[in-house]
Amino acid sequence: ALSDRLSRLVKTMRGQARITEDNVAEMLREVRMALLEADVALPVVRDFIARVKLKALGQDVVGSLTPGQALVGVVHKELARTMGELDANGEPKAGPSELNLATQPPAVILMAGLQGAGKTTTTAKLAKHLVEKRKKKVLTVSGDVYRPAAIEQLKTVTAQAGAEWFPSQPSDQPVDIALAALDHAKRHYFDVLIVDTAGRLAIDEALMAEIRALHAALKPIETLFVVDAMQGQDAVNTAQAFGAALPLSGIVLTKLDGDSRGGAALSVRSVTGAPIKFAGVSEKIDGLEAFDAERHAGRVLGMGDILALVEEVQKGVDLAQAQKLAEKVKTGGFDLNDYADQLLQMRKMGGLGALMDKLPAQLQAQAGGADMDRAEREMRRMVGIIHSMTALERRKPELIKASRKRRIATGAGVQVQEVNRLLNQFDQMQGMMKKMKGGGLMKMMKRMGG
Numbered sequence: 289a290l291s292d293r294l295s296r297l298v299k300t301m302r303g304q305a306r307i308t309e310d311n312v313a314e315m316l317r318e319v320r321m322a323l324l325e326a327d328v329a330l331p332v333v334r335d336f337i338a339r340v341k342l343k344a345l346g347q348d349v350v351g352s353l354t355p356g357q358a359l360v361g362v363v364h365k366e367l368a369r370t371m372g373e374l375d376a377n378g379e380p381k382a383g384p385s386e387l388n389l390a391t392q393p394p395a396v397i398l399m400a401g402l403q404g405a406g407k408t409t410t411t412a413k414l415a416k417h418l419v420e421k422r423k424k425k426v427l428t429v430s431g432d433v434y435r436p437a438a439i440e441q442l443k444t445v446t447a448q449a450g451a452e453w454f455p456s457q458p459s460d461q462p463v464d465i466a467l468a469a470l471d472h473a474k475r476h477y478f479d480v481l482i483v484d485t486a487g488r489l490a491i492d493e494a495l496m497a498e499i500r501a502l503h504a505a506l507k508p509i510e511t512l513f514v515v516d517a518m519q520g521q522d523a524v525n526t527a528q529a530f531g532a533a534l535p536l537s538g539i540v541l542t543k544l545d546g547d548s549r550g551g552a553a554l555s556v557r558s559v560t561g562a563p564i565k566f567a568g569v570s571e572k573i574d575g576l577e578a579f580d581a582e583r584h585a586g587r588v589l590g591m592g593d594i595l596a597l598v599e600e601v602q603k604g605v606d607l608a609q610a611q612k613l614a615e616k617v618k619t620g621g622f623d624l625n626d627y628a629d630q631l632l633q634m635r636k637m638g639g640l641g642a643l644m645d646k647l648p649a650q651l652q653a654q655a656g657g658a659d660m661d662r663a664e665r666e667m668r669r670m671v672g673i674i675h676s677m678t679a680l681e682r683r684k685p686e687l688i689k690a691s692r693k694r695r696i697a698t699g700a701g702v703q704v705q706e707v708n709r710l711l712n713q714f715d716q717m718q719g720m721m722k723k724m725k726g727g728g729l730m731k732m733m734k735r736m737g738g
C-alpha cells in the first residue's frame with residue numbers, strides 16, 4: 289500500500305480554498321512527522337516548521353493550486369533552501385556545488401569527521417573529480433598515524449583516482465607530515481593537496497585539538513566535514529562539535545545510497561551553517577555527486593515529486609465530472625458506468641505505471657512496483673467486463689446473477705470468477721466512497737493498485 293502519510297496529505301488538500309491557521313496546522317503536523325521519521329533532530333524540526341508557517345501564512349494560493357499543494361510547495365522550497373547553498377543575496381545558488389580552489393596553489397583541502405564516516409574514500413573521490421573534471425594535479429596525504437592500515441588505504445585509493453600520494457610515517461606528528469606534504473606540493477607544482485585525517489570513534493578532546501592544530505598550520509581553503517547519512521540523530525552532536533572546533537566550509541554527506549531518508553542533511557546543515565557540497569552514493573571511487581538540495585528535500589519528506597503527482601491527478605480528472613460523481617455517491621447512485629469512467633480516467637493519466645513512476649522509490653517498492661504491468665492488464669480487463677454488460681446491468685449491478693454472469697464472462701472472454709471479482713471490488717469501492725463522501729481518487733488508486 290502507499291504510505292498513509294501520502295493519502296492523509298492528499299485528503300488534507302481537498303476542499304479548502306485558502307491557507308488558514310487551521311489547515312496549516314494540520315498539514316504541518318504531517319510535515320513534522322515526516323521530518324522526525326527522516327531522523328532530523330527535534331530542535332531543527334521545530335525551527336524549520338516555525339519558518340515554514342510564517343512563509344505559508346503570508347502566501348496567496350494562486351490559480352489551480354489547493355492550499356495543500358501550495359503548502360507542500362512552500363515546505364519543499366524551504367527545505368531545499370535550508371539545505372542548499374545560498375548566494376550573497378540569500379537566494380539559492382544556481383548550478384552544482386563545487387570545491388573552492390581560488391587561492392595561490394596548492395589549494396589545501398582538510399578532511400574532518402568521525403572514524404568510518406568516509407573521509408578516506410571521499411578524499412579519493414574528490415581527487416578523482418579534481419583530476420578528471422577540473423584537470424588538476426592532486427596530491428593526497430594521510431594524517432592518520434594511529435592506524436598504518438589507514439595510510440595504506442589512502443595510497444591504494446589515491447592510485448585509483450589518478451592522483452599522487454605523499455608517504456607518511458606512523459612515528460611522525462600529523463602536523464609535521466602535513467607540512468612536509470605541503471612543501472612537496474609547492475615544490476612540485478601541485479594544484480591541490482587533500483589532507484586526510486585520523487578517525488575518531490566519538491568526539492575526543494585530544495583528537496579535536498589535533499585537527500585544530502592541522503587547520504592552523506595548513507590554513508586550508510576548504511575544511512570539509514564528512515558525515516554518514518545513516519547516522520541520523522547522532523549527526524547533530526558530531527556536527528556541533530566539529531563546527532565549534534573548525535571553521536567548516538562545506539559538508540560531504542556519505543552513504544546516501546543506503547536506505548536512510550537523509551534527514552541528517554538538514555540537521556547538519558542547520559547546526560554548522562556550512563553548505564552540503566557533495567553526496568557519497570557508493571563505495572566506489574566514482575560514487576560522488578554534487579549535492580542536489582531540491583531532490584534531497586523530496587527524499588527527506590518521503591514524497592518524491594509529490595507536487596507533480598498531484599498536478600497530474602488534477603489534470604487527468606475532469607472537475608465537473610468529479611463533482612457529479614461525488615453527488616452520485618451521496619445519493620447512492622454510483623454505478624458500474626461510473627466505475628468504468630473512473631478506470632478510464634486513470635488510463636487517461638497514463639495508467640498506474642505512469643503515476644507510480646512519480647512516487648519515491650521507497651513507496652514504489654512498498655506498492656510492489658514490479659506488479660504494475662499486471663495491475664494495468666487487470667484494469668483493462670475490468671473495463672472490458674463492464675463493457676459487455678447491458679446498460680441496465682451497469683446501473684443496477686444487483687441484477688447480475690449466475691446466468692447474466694456467464695453471459696458477461698463469455699462476452700468479455702474471461703472466467704466467471706473474474707466477473708465475481710469485479711463485482712466484489714465494485715461493492716468495496718462503493719462502500720469506501722460512501723465513507724469518504726466522494727472524491728478520494730488517491731485511495732481509489734491504492735485500492736486498484738493493490
Ligand code: GDP
Nearest residue numbers: 403404405406407408409542543568569570571
Ligand atoms: P574514514 O574512517 O572516515 O576514513 O572512512 P572510510 O573512507 O574508510 O569509509 C568507511 C567505510 O564506509 C568503508 O567501508 C567505505 O567503503 C564506506 N563508504 C564510504 N563512503 C561511502 C558511500 O558513499 N557509500 C557507501 N555505500 N559506502 C561508503
Ligand code: MG
Nearest residue numbers: 407408438487
Ligand atoms: Mg580513514
